[in-house]
Amino acid sequence: MSERADILPAVQVILDRVVPETGWRAVLxxxxxxxxxxxxxxxxxxxxxxxxxxxxxxxxxxRHVDTVFxxxxxxxxxxxxSVRNRTHALLAATRIVGAFDTPLLRGERPWHGRPVVGVAxxxxxxxxxxxxxxxxxxxxxxALRIGEPFALYxxxxxxxxxxxxxxxxxxxxNRLHVAFQPLRDLRSGEMVRxxxxxxxxxxxxxxxxxxxxxxxxxxxxxxVPLTRWSLNASLRHAAALHRGGCPLDVAINLSPRVFAEQGxxxxxxxxxxxxxxxxxxxxxxxxxxxxxxxxxMSVRVLRNLRDRGxxxxxxxxxxxxxxxxxxxxxxxxxxxxxxxxxxxxITDSRTELLVQAMVDVAHRMGMEAVAEGVExxxxxxxxxxxxxxLVQGYHIGQPMPAExxxxxxxxxxxxx
Numbered sequence: 001m002s003e004r005a006d007i008l009p010a011v012q013v014i015l016d017r018v019v020p021e022t023g024w025r026a027v028l029x030x031x032x033x034x035x036x037x038x039x040x041x042x043x044x045x046x047x048x049x050x051x052x053x054x055x056x057x058x059x060x061x062x063r064h065v066d067t068v069f070x071x072x073x074x075x076x077x078x079x080x081x082s083v084r085n086r087t088h089a090l091l092a093a094t095r096i097v098g099a100f101d102t103p104l105l106r107g108e109r110p111w112h113g114r115p116v117v118g119v120a121x122x123x124x125x126x127x128x129x130x131x132x133x134x135x136x137x138x139x140x141x142x143a144l145r146i147g148e149p150f151a152l153y154x155x156x157x158x159x160x161x162x163x164x165x166x167x168x169x170x171x172x173x174n175r176l177h178v179a180f181q182p183l184r185d186l187r188s189g190e191m192v193r194x195x196x197x198x199x200x201x202x203x204x205x206x207x208x209x210x211x212x213x214x215x216x217x218x219x220x221x222x223x224v225p226l227t228r229w230s231l232n233a234s235l236r237h238a239a240a241l242h243r244g245g246c247p248l249d250v251a252i253n254l255s256p257r258v259f260a261e262q263g264x265x266x267x268x269x270x271x272x273x274x275x276x277x278x279x280x281x282x283x284x285x286x287x288x289x290x291x292x293x294x295x296x297m298s299v300r301v302l303r304n305l306r307d308r309g310x311x312x313x314x315x316x317x318x319x320x321x322x323x324x325x326x327x328x329x330x331x332x333x334x335x336x337x338x339x340x341x342x343x344x345x346i347t348d349s350r351t352e353l354l355v356q357a358m359v360d361v362a363h364r365m366g367m368e369a370v371a372e373g374v375e376x377x378x379x380x381x382x383x384x385x386x387x388x389x390l391v392q393g394y395h396i397g398q399p400m401p402a403e404x405x406x407x408x409x410x411x412x413x414x415x416x
Contacts, residue, residue, distance in 0.1 A: 007069040007077060011129035014067060014079045015122055025122040026080040026089035027132040029140045030058065030096060031164065032113040034221050035074035042109070047073060050111055053104045061099035062092060077133065086121055086152060093117040093150035116143050116220075117150035125153050137163060144219045145212075162216045166202060171225050176200045178233045179399035180406075183251075183370065183392040186384050193249040193283070195392065196234035197399050198226070223255045231268065235275040235282075237402040242277060244410040251283040251313060256298050265304040279309035285336065287315045299329060306331045313370065317358060327365070335362040339373025339393070346378050359386050 015025055032054060039047030051070065058068045058076060069077040078096070083089045096117055103110035118140025120132045135153040141164050143151035170176055180194040200208045217223040231252055238250040258264050272279055284305060286298065302312050311333040337358050345352040355371070362369035371383050374393030383391055 007071060008129045008133065010069065011077065011079055011133070014081050015127070015129055015132070017081060024083045024085060024088075026083050026092070027120050027122070027129070027136045028078040028080070028089070028093060028096070029071070029118040029133065029136040030076040030078060030115050031140060032074045032100075032115055035113060037221060037224065038111060039073060046109070050104055050113070054100075054113060057099045057104070058096060061095045066092070077136075083121070086119075086124075089119050089121055090150065090152060093119050097149040115149070116140055118143060118153065119150060120153045137165070140164065141216065145216050147219050162208060162213055164220060164222070167200070167213060167217065168222055168225070170200065170202070171222065171229050174229070174233075175203075176226075176229060176233070178230070178237060178402040180237065180250075180402045181392055181399040182397040183390045184396050185390055186388055191248065191397075193251060193390065194238075194405070195251040195285070196230065196237075196253070196402070198230050198253075199401075218255060218257070223257050224261065227255050227258045232271055232275075233402075235271055235277050237406055238277045238281065239275040240406045241409060242281070244406075246409050246412070247281060248409070249281045249283060250277070251285050253285045253315070256286060259297050259301040265301050265308075268305065268310075269308050279305075280311075283311040283313050283334070285313045285315040295329065299331065303331045306333070316372075327361075332367055334368035334370055334389075336370045336372055337388075342371045342373045342379060342383075342393070343375060346376075346382065352382070355383075356386050359388050362389075363387070 011027065015027075032050075035047065035050065038050065051073070055068055055070065055076065058078060062068070062078060062080070065081055067079045067081075069079070071077045078092070080089060080092055083092070097115055100113055100115050103112040118136040118138065120126065120135040120139060122132060125135045126132045139151045139153040141162050142154070143149065144164065145162070177199045179197045179199050181197060182191045183193040183195065184190065185192045198210055198214065200210075200213050202208065214223075214226070217226045231254075234250055234252045238248070241248050261267075269279060272282060284302070286302070306312060312331055313334045313336050314327070314330065314332045315336045316338040317335045335358060337355060341351055341355050341358070345355045359369040368389040370390040370392070371388050372392055374380050374383065374391045374395045376395055379393075380391060380395060
């Protein structure tokens with residue numbers, strides 16, 4: 001933040017200049033996706049060279065009257081002192097994105113950076129450098145959220161203000177939290193597993209919905225550190241249960257994007273060894289639609305984990321586009337039937353038949369069937385009749401802070 005704060009006075013000077021032709025100016029935040037990971041992998045000297053080359057691309061893409069500031073390890077601020085309108089500012093963003101169509105080459109190593117640009121205009125979105133910078137950041141983060149290369153600040157467009165820098169800092173500082181939601185075995189009636197769920201409350205005490213910040217992280221380079229944080233935080237709490245003589249299996253959601261990290265399976269097994277949680281007590285959950293990104297890589301990594309004893313669940317089963325075709329290749333040990341089917345099956349006979357078919361398919365392929373979103377006793381009893389294996393939902397138990405869950409579990413008479 002210090003680098004950004006240092007450039008704000010210089011940005012303000014440009015904004016305060018009198019430009020006779022127009023009263024419009026623009027501030028653009030440009031961030032190179034994956035830059036931070038490249039620095040960590042190849043070294044900071046490599047990162048510095050790439051940033052220098054990227055700055056050159058930016059200078060070539062804009063006018064001679066425009067100014068480029070380096071604002072961090074992966075970020076730039078571009079100031080346009082004279083624009084005719086908002087469209088003019090967005091055309092500049094388009095040129096910037098297009099300037100990175102070809103890889104940046106430093107030495108013999110090419111690097112293909114993907115810029116995402118946020119745009120704020122003066123005076124419509126503010127007159128101070130600090131306010132315009134923050135609103136350009138919000139526009140950048142909105143572009144990430146919707147999966148676009150650039151976006152203009154819209155005061156009412158984003159349901160919740162998620163700042164890239166704030167989420168990244170909170171992940172690094174371990175300020176997020178884990179919640180555990182229980183799963184019940186329908187044959188024994190016992191709680192046998194928990195699903196680990198990430199929760200985020202900002203420093204301003206704003207509770208950000210998981211659907212918002214996880215999707216945001218998926219569209220940026222934050223999903224890898226978020227997944228690693230979730231893995232270690234989940235194992236830490238699971239380890240407390242094991243040490244207390246009250247072990248439960250723990251299901252952890254993974255993004256397939258982490259599979260591209262070299263040696264991820266070995267690192268995950270290493271984390272289990274460090275925390276003292278056996279691989280046989282861990283289930284990794286992958287959404288069915290996420291498999292479409294790179295099935296071959298996902299299969300390789302997950303088979304490696306399966307060989308070590310980790311179980312694999314296909315989450316939200318039934319909502320994807322190639323369920324059965326992918327199922328024959330995928331090393332899954334269980335299917336999690338999506339809540340949209342489970343919730344509707346009591347009132348819709350065709351949906352009930354689909355749920356029964358999913359349970360039967362799971363069993364025929366040697367897998368367990370897990371029903372999500374069980375909200376009432378009638379649904380629970382019907383799933384028992386269907387011979388479903390495990391269930392979760394608010395009728396079984398709501399997510400609660402993992403610390404509280406562990407404390408209550410260890411205090412229970414069955415664990416003394």
